[in-house]
Amino acid sequence: MQIGILGVGLLAAGLEGWPTGRAVLAGTRPFDPCTVPDPDASLLPANERRRSSDCVRWAVQVAQEAMAQSGLDPREVATVFASSGGEMEVLDKLCRALATTERVVSPTLFHQSVHNTAAGYWGIATSCQQSSTALSCYDDSCAAGLLEAVTYACVEERPVLFVAYDLPAPAPLNGARPIASAFATALVITPSMIQVLATADVTLTAAAGRDVSHAFSQEFERLRLDNPAARLLPVLQALAMERRATIHLNLLDDQRLIVEVESCRN
Amino acid sequence: MPTPNRPMIPLTLSAYTLVTANGRGVGAVSQALRERRSGLKPCDFEDALLKTYIGRVTGLEDFSLGADLEQFECRNNRLAWLGLQQDGFMVAVAEAIQRYGADRIAVVMGTSTSGILETEHAYRNRDPLTGSLPPWYTSRYRYTHNMFSLGHFVRACVGLQGPAMVISTACSSSAKVFATAARFLQAGLCDAAIVGGVDSLCHTTLHGFSALQLLSTSPCRPCDEDRDGLSLGEAAGYALLESSERVRRKGAVALLGYGESTDGYHMSHPHPEGAGAIRAIRQSLDRAGLQPSDIDYINLHGTATRANDSVEDKAVYSIFGDGPACSSTKGWTGHALGAAGITEALIATLCLKQGFIPGTLNCERVDPTLHSRILRENEDRPIRRVVSNIFGFGGNNCSLVLGVL
Numbered sequence: 103m104q105i106g107i108l109g110v111g112l113l114a115a116g117l118e119g120w121p122t123g124r125a126v127l128a129g130t131r132p133f134d135p136c137t138v139p140d141p142d143a144s145l146l147p148a149n150e151r152r153r154s155s156d157c158v159r160w161a162v163q164v165a166q167e168a169m170a171q172s173g174l175d176p177r178e179v180a181t182v183f184a185s186s187g188g189e190m191e192v193l194d195k196l197c198r199a200l201a202t203t204e205r206v207v208s209p210t211l212f213h214q215s216v217h218n219t220a221a222g223y224w225g226i227a228t229s230c231q232q233s234s235t236a237l238s239c240y241d242d243s244c245a246a247g248l249l250e251a252v253t254y255a256c257v258e259e260r261p262v263l264f265v266a267y268d269l270p271a272p273a274p275l276n277g278a279r280p281i282a283s284a285f286a287t288a289l290v291i292t293p294s295m296i297q298v299l300a301t302a303d304v305t306l307t308a309a310a311g312r313d314v315s316h317a318f319s320q321e322f323e324r325l326r327l328d329n330p331a332a333r334l335l336p337v338l339q340a341l342a343m344e345r346r347a348t349i350h351l352n353l354l355d356d357q358r359l360i361v362e363v364e365s366c367r368n
Numbered sequence: 369m370p371t372p373n374r375p376m377i378p379l380t381l382s383a384y385t386l387v388t389a390n391g392r393g394v395g396a397v398s399q400a401l402r403e404r405r406s407g408l409k410p411c412d413f414e415d416a417l418l419k420t421y422i423g424r425v426t427g428l429e430d431f432s433l434g435a436d437l438e439q440f441e442c443r444n445n446r447l448a449w450l451g452l453q454q455d456g457f458m459v460a461v462a463e464a465i466q467r468y469g470a471d472r473i474a475v476v477m478g479t480s481t482s483g484i485l486e487t488e489h490a491y492r493n494r495d496p497l498t499g500s501l502p503p504w505y506t507s508r509y510r511y512t513h514n515m516f517s518l519g520h521f522v523r524a525c526v527g528l529q530g531p532a533m534v535i536s537t538a539c540s541s542s543a544k545v546f547a548t549a550a551r552f553l554q555a556g557l558c559d560a561a562i563v564g565g566v567d568s569l570c571h572t573t574l575h576g577f578s579a580l581q582l583l584s585t586s587p588c589r590p591c592d593e594d595r596d597g598l599s600l601g602e603a604a605g606y607a608l609l610e611s612s613e614r615v616r617r618k619g620a621v622a623l624l625g626y627g628e629s630t631d632g633y634h635m636s637h638p639h640p641e642g643a644g645a646i647r648a649i650r651q652s653l654d655r656a657g658l659q660p661s662d663i664d665y666i667n668l669h670g671t672a673t674r675a676n677d678s679v680e681d682k683a684v685y686s687i688f689g690d691g692p693a694c695s696s697t698k699g700w701t702g703h704a705l706g707a708a709g710i711t712e713a714l715i716a717t718l719c720l721k722q723g724f725i726p727g728t729l730n731c732e733r734v735d736p737t738l739h740s741r742i743l744r745e746n747e748d749r750p751i752r753r754v755v756s757n758i759f760g761f762g763g764n765n766c767s768l769v770l771g772v773l
Contacts, residue, residue, distance in 0.1 A: 103555060177632075188515060188536070193484070197491040200571045212576030213636040213761050216480060217515055217536030222762025225632040231644050233628035234764060235544060238515035239533045246533040249557075250548060257551040274494060274501045275487075278509035306531060306557050308471035356471060356529040 103256045103305070106298030106366075109171030110341060111164030111265075111288035113139055114325065114332070120167055127335075127342035133321055138284065145227045153210060154223060155191050156284070161220035161267040162227065164288040169228075171299075172290035174261055176228035179290065180254060181221055181263045183236045184247025186330040187279055188217040190271035197275075220267065232260075243268070244333040245351040245359045251291050252304045261292040266331040285329040287338060300341055303362040306353070318349075337361055375657030378622035378773060379550055380615040382560075383460030384607040385451060386714045388701040389423030393454035398718045401726045402746065406700055408587040408599050413569050420583040423601025423702025424569060425450070440521045442483035442512040448521055448566040451604030460608055461526045464560050474558040475532035476549045477519045478541030478565035480706030480760075482534075483512035485570040518566055522606075530558050536706065539669075539760030540628075541565055542605070543709025546768055547626040553611050564606035567706035573600055580636065588672035588703070590696035590728050591681075591742045593735040598671045601702020605710035607717075616773060621717045624753070624769040625656030631763025638675055642683030644765045649687055649755065652767040656753075663692045663769075664751035665725050666740075667712050669759045670696020671703050672730075680757065681738040690741045692755075699729030709758045709766065716754040716770045723750040 110120045116135030117123035125131035141163035143151060151159065161183065169176050187193075192215045199207050216222070218236035225234055233254070239246035244266040251264035267286035271279050295301050318326075318336045326335045333351060340347035344365035351359040385393060389407025390400035400407065408421040425447060433441050433449055452458055464473055490505035511517055519534040531552065535544050542565020549561035577583050577600060584597035609623065616622070629651065631644035638645070653660065666688065669680055677696075684694060697715050704711050719725055727745040728734075734742045753771040 180628075186514065186516070193487065196572055196576075197484075197487050200488050200575060201491040201494070205571065205575050207572075207575045207579045209576070209579040209581075209636075212572070212579055215572065215576070216538045216761050218538055218760075218762040218764055219635070221537070222630070222635050222764065225630040225763060226634065229632045231629050231632045231647055233547075234537070234630045234762070235535055235548065235628075236537050236762075237533045237535045239519065240510060240514055240516040243516070246531070249531060250533065253548075253551045253555050253557065257554050274499050277501050278487075278490075278506040279514070308529065354523075354529075354532060357531050 103252050106292045106295045107300045108292050109168035109290035111168035113164050113286045124342040127339040157269050158220045158223050160286040161265050164286040165265050168288035168290045177230045179261045179263050180232040181234045182251040183221040184243045184266045186243045186268050189219050194272045194275045241330050242353050243330045245353040255291045255293045259293050264289045268329050268331045282328050285332040287334050300365045305360045309358040376655050379609045379611050380620050380622045381607045382610045382615045385455035385457040386605040387451045388603040416574050419585050421587045421599045439511040442486045444483040444568040445521045447568045447604045468559040471529040472559040473528050474530045474552050474561040475523045476545040476563050477534045478545045478706050479518050479567050480538050482515050484572050486512040488571050537764040539705050540758045540764045540766040541706040543758040543766035549609050560610045565707040565710040566604040568602045582673050589730040590670035590672040591677050592731045593733050595672045599702040601704045603704035603707040603711045605714050620773045621720050624771045625652040627651030627767045629765045633763050638679040642679045645683035648765040648767040652769045656769040660688045663753050663755050665754045666692050666694040667716050667756045668696040669757045681740050685739040693725050693743045694740045695728040695743045712756045716756045720772050724748045
C-alpha cells in the first residue's frame with residue numbers, strides 16, 4: 103500500500119516536538135532525556151484541558167503538531183489512535199474508588215476511562231465528525247494502528263491522522279505493565295503522493311521473528327523497547343534523516359509490517 | 369464523505385454465533401426474541417448493591433478455562449470461550465483455515481472494558497504494607513485486562529496467525545470491527561476475518577453508569593415515554609466474514625455497507641441533532657448502494673436513556689421518515705456495551721434469516737415525541753435489508769447494513 107506522509111508529531115523526554123526530535127534523531131543534536139515534557143495541548147478547550155489526563159494531553163499534543171504541519175483541515179481527516187493500555191491513570195483512580203466500601207465513582211472519570219478518550223477529545227477539540235478508531239495490540243499496538251491507518255487511507259481514499267501513545271502507569275498499576283518513559287507520536291497519512299514530506303510503501307507479510315531495523319541508532323533502542331508507541335522510532339529516524347530505509351515492524355509473533363520510507367525533500 | 373463510486377463487495381457471514389443473557393447460541397437467542405422473554409433480572413452481580421436490572425450470562429462463574437488457556441483466566445475470556453463453543457463456530461473456522469491458511473484469516477475484536485474485573489479484584493487485594501498488586505494479577509495483566517487480551521485469546525483458541533487487533537471505541541467497538549475487517553479484505557491483507565466482540569459485567573461499568581445516573585431501576589424500556597435509563601448486559605458474539613464467490617449463495621446474509629463517524633461534540637452526551645449518527649447511517653447506505661426506502665427494518669441503538677432514544681429518533685426520522693419498522697432489542701439483552709455491535713448485527717442476521725422483526729420489549733407506550741415507526745409487537749414477514757445502529761462514548765458512531773443475498 104502506497105501512502106504519503108504530510109505531517110509528523112513527536113513527544114518524549116529529549117524528543118520534545120518534531121523540530122527538536124528530528125534534529126536529535128538525525129544526530130545533529132544530542133539526546134538528553136532528562137526532562138519529561140509537560141505538553142499544553144493548546145487545541146483542547148480550557149475546560150477539557152483542566153479535566154483531561156496526561157494521556158489525553160500527550161496524544162492531542164502530537165496530533166495537533168502533525169496536523170498543523172500537514173496543512174489539512176482537521177475536520178476532513180479521519181483518525182486512528184493506538185495505545186496498548188490507554189487511560190491507565192484513570193483506570194487506577196477508578197479501581198481505587200471501587201476498592202472502597204462506598205464505591206463512589208466520579209461520572210467524569212468514568213467517561214474518561216474508555217480507550218477512545220484521547221480520540222474523543224481530539225474530535226471535540228477539532229469538531230471533527232470523521233471516522234475515529236481506537237485500538238490495541240499490546241506491544242504491537244503501534245504496528246497494528248499503522249496498518250489500520252494505512253489501510254483506511256488506501257481503501258477509503260481519504261487522509262487519516264495516526265496517533266500512537268503510551269504513558270507509564272501510576273503505582274501500583276505499573277507493576278502489571280512496567281513502562282518507564284512516556285512516548286507519543288503522530289503521522290498525517292494521505293493516499294496521495296503529491297507535495298508530501300515522504301512516501302511509504304507498507305506491506306504486511308507472514309513472517310516470524312522480532313523487529314528488524316536497519317541503521318537504527320542504538321542510543322534510542324532502550325526507549326524503543328520500553329514503550330509500545332516508541333516502536334515507530336526507526337520510521338521517525340528515517341524521516342528525520344530524510345533517507346530511504348526499510349523498517350520491519352513486528353505484528354504479533356507471526357506477521358510483520360514492512361515499511362519502505364522515502365523522503366521527498368530532495 | 370464522498371459517495372463511493374460503486375457499492376462495496378458484500379461480505380458473507382458464513383458462520384456466526386451469539387451468547388447473551390437470553391441463552392447460549394443463536395437458537396436460544398432467537399427463541400427468546402420470538403417468545404418475548406427478557407434476559408434482564410435484578411442485579412445479582414458479585415457484591416454490587418445497585419438497584420438495577422442486568423443481563424447476566426448464567427454459568428460464567430461455574431467453570432474455568434482449560435490448563436492450556438489458564439493464563440487468560442478471567443470473566444471476559446470465559447465468556448469469550450463460551451461464545452466460541454456455540455453453533456459449530458469452531459468447526460467453521462477450522463474449515464476456513466483449511467481453505468485459506470491460518471495466516472490469511474484476520475481477527476478483529478471489540479470490547480470496551482476487556483478483563484478490568486481482574487484489576488478491580490486485584491485492587492481489593494493490594495498488599496497492606498506496600499500497596500502493590502498481587503502477583504497472581506500482575507503476571508497475567510497482559511492476558512486478562514490489557515485491551516488486546518480478547519484478540520490474543522481468540523487467536524490462541526482457534527489457532528490463527530493472521531493480523532489481529534482489538535478495537536475499543538466504547539459501545540461502537542464491535543460494530544466497527546466489521547468496517548476494519550471489510551477494509552482488510554478489500555486491501556487483500558486477508559481472505560477471511562473473524563469479527564466479534566465480548567464485554568462482561570464489571571463494577572466499573574455498573575458503578576460508572578450509576579454515577580452518570582443512566583441506570584434504570586427497572587428492566588430498560590427503550591422508546592417508552594417513561595423510559596428512565598439503560599440496563600447493562602454482557603455478551604459474546606462472532607462472525608466469519610468472507611468475500612469469495614463460493615460463500616455468496618442466494619439466501620445467505622451479508623454485510624452490505626458500513627458507516628463510521630464521530631459527533632465531535634461531547635464525551636458522554638450525543639450531539640443534540642444527531643449529526644454524527646446521520647453521517648454514519650448515510651455513509652452505510654451509500655456504501656451499500658441503497659436508498660433509505662430499500663431498508664425494511666432498523667435495529668436501533670435504543671439504550672432507553674432519555675437522550676439516546678430521542679436523538680437517535682431525530683437522526684433516523686430525518687433519513688427514513690416513518691417508512692421502515694424500528695425497534696430496540698436491549699429489553700432482551702441489556703446494553704452489552706463493547707459487545708452491543710456484534711449482538712445486534714447478529715440479531716439482525718437472525719431476523720433476515722427467519723423473516724421476522726422483534727417489537728421493542730418493555731415499551732408499553734411509545735414516546736409521542738418520537739416520530740419514527742417504533743414497533744412494539746413482533747412481526748412475522750420476510751425482510752431483505754436491515755440497518756443496525758450503534759453509538760457510543762466519545763461520540764463514536766457506527767451503522768451497518770446487512771441483507772439477504
